[in-house]
Amino acid sequence: MRHTRLYITLMTILPWLSLPLLNKKTVKRFLPGSLFMCLYLLTEGSLAQKKKWWWFPFSVKPNVLAELPLIIGPFFIGSLWVFKYTFGKFNLYIFINIIIDSIFTYLAISLFKKIGYVSLVRLSRIQLSLLFLVKSILMYGFQVLYEKLFNRNQLNSPSE
Template sequence: MKNRNVMITLMALLPWLSISLLGNKTFRRFLPGTIFMSLYLLAEGTLATRRKWWWFPFSLKPNVLAELPLILGPFFVGSLWIFKYTYGKFSIYFLVNLIVDSFFTTVMLNWFKKIGYVSLIRFTRFQLSLLFMLKSIAMYGFQYVYETIFSSRGKKEDRSKNM
């Protein structure tokens, strides 16, 4: 079981090695949408545990949500990277998320089940894929609204349209 703990810890930490390549501006720009969805995922994980949508037979630490390594590692950093290259081009964003989510629900879910990290109980892979896509759309929508309301980037675009 120690090997599983090491793999899961590495899964959470290794994506953070790429943050310096992302760029400070990009990190700050897309941080609100990524934080919003990460907080949503934490709430969803609690609900999923209660409703037995999926099951994590163990956690790295007691009383800590078992999906936390997934949320703070590949999801958080991956979302920043996907936003960097696809934000403003929704169809490409949607396609990239479809590919990444499909990879997760097929390849990664099999591996996680094999190492005893997670199993689906009341959710099928298809339902999980649909849930992932809805969350991707919600995160994009949140980022769009955030930039429109709070960011100077959205306000500059509005001013230039009015002139």
């Protein structure tokens, strides 16, 4: 499609406009889990390219992972928002993630394919949904572990 670059740029930038609506405490608290998953997704993207799970005919720049706009835009900011409203309520967290991931898998992938951004190759939509579910659980587990370690370190540090 003719305006693919514009759509991808907007997809990357627009979620960041909601960042001021999150308070600093929320961003600081959930930044580790969100960053961990972004790094994981970058690694997964490299593997997915080699295994041909999906294909990006659109390239952001040479030698830059094509899914980077998805990772640094809607995924990163979306993770902060989902954590803000669901952290500590695992069932709600999973439910919200299933809804968001299903919208992505069954609607956004079709739109992205239409504009020439991405298409699934060796991964079915159900497999992608399961992969998203596993990653959601992994991100939540990382955040829980981080908070346990951080709170333990905070309790063991001397007061000033």
